[in-house]
Amino acid sequence: MKTSNFHLVTQREVPSDAEIVSHQLMLRTGMIRKLTSGIYTWTPLGLRVLRKVEQVVREEMDAAGCLEMLMPSVQPAELWQETGRWEDFGPLLLKMADRAGREFAFGPTHEEVITEFARGEVRSYKQLPICFYQIQTKFRDEIRPRFGVMRAREFLMKDGYSFHIDDDCLDRFYQVMYRTYSRIFERLELRFKAVTADSGAIGGAVSHEFHVLADSGEDQIAHVPDSGYAANVEQAEAIAQGERAEPTEALRLVDTPNARTIADLVEQFDQPIEKTVKTLVVAASDDIDADFIALLVRGDHELNAIKAEKLPQVATPLRMAGEEEIRAAIGAGPGSLGPIKLPIPCIADRQVALMSDFSAGANTDGKHYFGINWERDLALPDSADLRNVVAGDPAADGSGNLALIRGIEVGHIFQLGRKYSEAMNAVVMDENGRGIHPAMGCYGIGVSRIVAAAIEQNHDDNGIIWPEPMAPFDVVLLPLNAKKSHRVRELADRLYAELGAAGLDVLMDDRPLRPGVMFADAELIGIPHHLVIGDRGLDNGVVEYRRRGAEAREIPIDEIGAWFDRVKTKDALSR
């Protein structure tokens, strides 16, 4: 490709509404253009990258025996009503109606469609196991789209669905997908981590997320650096540490008129934050005879909403009580709540159950109790794992202490079980001629998100540094002053033809621009290999080779042939 025939429109200035570096660089390089909130056009430059990622994904899925197909993005409401997700998916689902008033959704995922497909097509155990996948545009009406294509409403996703005669087969195939995903991210040369993830509503189901590691990531991962343990903080189990000490302080009621938060309490009364308890009031489930339930967490800990929702006593989705609701139920405002004489049921975090001599609100405005001790001052409530883990906590598997890092979720694999095959009555005949619901797995990869995640992980002040397998071009030729220099033009043309014939994606910058502009653009768009052809080098019989992000070196012109041979095996380029 020659620049003169391409659409290369770079910008020096950073668009004002781009917050993170990948979004800024994708706009500055011209890879994407925003059409409206959370919806982007991929330009020819951006599409080249997207296609390369797609191709790696496709090759590895095919190698694992999966079959590519393409399902409709517009899906009838009835299908979603069959599984109850027409309501459950909520406002994330983009709904629309046709001229006759029939309702449709733009697909955010395809479990319903694939199950509908399978119940018509897959009838016998002899056809199993089977895995279908597609690479397709999805739409989720996100609450707050942000960070460009990182969290867009419309995005490109690879979604795969497998069907199995039994759970053993599903589990074995799941392991194949785990390895396939690892291989995909290895091939894309991304630093990543597979973590155990929230297993959702289906008990016992297994789920892993694949995260590209980057400080700007929206997800937190808890892992033990020297062991294999890694989990999303959403689901990492918090282990209580230590034993409950004997009481040393007397219980006392203290006037705390200006202490409405834990921070106030710590500051004004010199309380160590680890000796304070937060009382969070949430809506109770129908299972218990109360409208609200209190959850106790140590002052420096955070409630984990997903863990809380799993408690049978707590309503799903989790809903925090409003101030007026709290006053009506307890008689005091938020800021003065605590476990003593609490008129509603309560559950303590495991760590809270081990505390002694702690402080908490007195359920009277402007008063707190200090020196509270379980079993002496009040009964020990039920306890559960309610909080997020923090750095230094012991890992649930006992393999060491947790460190927290940030990641961008780019893949998620899941053992669905029979949720959809049962809800939609997909049936296959087993060896005994008996109809059974097949076990299913589903496997997603955020193709467009990978592009942004790769930039987050690989850039410098000059621009993007693409991992080679997803670079829009392998090599860029930069002929300097080609307009005037016949020999520069001639060598550039020759190299362009030969590199192209060797199977490389070559970009030749044939714009009559000053060298600085050409260098800056080549670096901004992140092409891995640069060949600079100028009179100065030709006088010495050399061209200049630069690996993006590394020092330049000279290659004698008469050795370019040998250099080619190494170029042809792309791996050698990076050395």
Add this chain to the structure above:
RNA sequence: CGGGGUGUAGCGCAGCCUGGUAGCGCAACUGCUUUGGGAGCAGUAGGUCACAGGUUCGAAUCCUGUCACCCCGACCA
């Protein structure tokens, strides 16, 4: 959904307070010079000032409404 902010040329912004018919930098176009790290000079083109209504002799500017986009929050006791 709640709070805040911003809409002026492709991009980044000024002008608005104090009303008088729109400007700067980058990008683009033409010509000449320049050519190994985002050139110089001269010239050109591009704007219903988000939209609607109102006030006024006169509105980018003041008032009202609408829309769009961005940020923060929706774990706070």
